[in-house]
Amino acid sequence: MFIETETTPNPQSLKFLPGQPVMTSGTREFASPEAAEASPLAQAIFDTGEVTNVFFGSDFVSVTAAPGVEWSALKPQVVAILLDHFVSQAPLFVPGTAGGIAVPPEDEEMAVKDDPADADIVAQIHELLDTRVRPAVAGDGGDIRYRGYKDGVVYLTMQGACAGCPSSTATLKHGIEGLLKHYVPEVVEVRAA
Template sequence: MFIETETTPNPATLKFLPGQEVMPAGTREFRSDEDAAASPLAATLFDLGDVTGVFYGRDFISVTAAPGVEWSALKPQVIGLLLDHFVTGAPLFHAASASFAVPDEDEDFGDDPELADIVAQIRELIETRVRPAVANDGGDIIYRGFREGVVYLTMQGACSGCPSSTATLKNGIESLLKHYVPEVIEVRAA
């Protein structure tokens, strides 16, 4: 088995590609030891002591290193743990906490039922144009709501702490949504 790595726009995060499915559906992010307790692999990565985030996508795992940690030292350790996990066929989650979707940490802002057509357009654009691009960078984006012309989104994985995430939201996603959905006046991180 060979695990490829890719850099992400976030210098603290590397994307690891095991060449096989990681999650059958959805995504999952771990931001602490407590979150990682649901997954033996995530817990093992956090046990390295230099990991501050783990994100599972469909066919990749993004790992975020603590500030000041050099990837030259951490990368071989992460690859070793990933190889052990995939070669042994270990479960991704403990049976009691198996989840193949992002836990709803924050409540959605709620959408006005009268704006259902606009919300459907926004969701479709996010799903077909934005999410694939964000996944290429080792992350994900979650729709949280549309209220008074403002679209609320949550960035995850490599994108959540990326220095360019504000530019991605404002210059990329906001421009796209405004172009196709004139009712959108702004995009904000939620």
């Protein structure tokens, strides 16, 4: 087995491609060692002591190094952990945990509650996020979560390699906001939530 790596726009994150599916549906982010307890793989990566975020995508794992950590030392450790996991066909999640869901249960709350009167607008936003935005963001080692719509403002959260990326604000404001405003005239702004 061979693990490929790709750089991301975030210099602190690398995208690891094991050449096989990671998540069969959805995505999962681990932003702390405590959150990683649901996954032996995420926990092993956090156990290096040099990681601040682990993100599982459909066919990749993004890892964000702690400030000051050099990838030249961390990369071989992460590759070894990934190889051990995928070669042994170990489970991705601890049995009985809410591992295979896209949104961890403790984080299901929206930034704002959608008004039922805006259902058509919200449906259009979801369609654009799913068909146009998510594939591009996944290419950079991350994902985007919808967090609500109110008074023309769409609330989104960047995940994985995109979460701490220096260009994430530009992605939200110039890329995603422009796209949503073009196709959904009711959208006036996109904000990070």
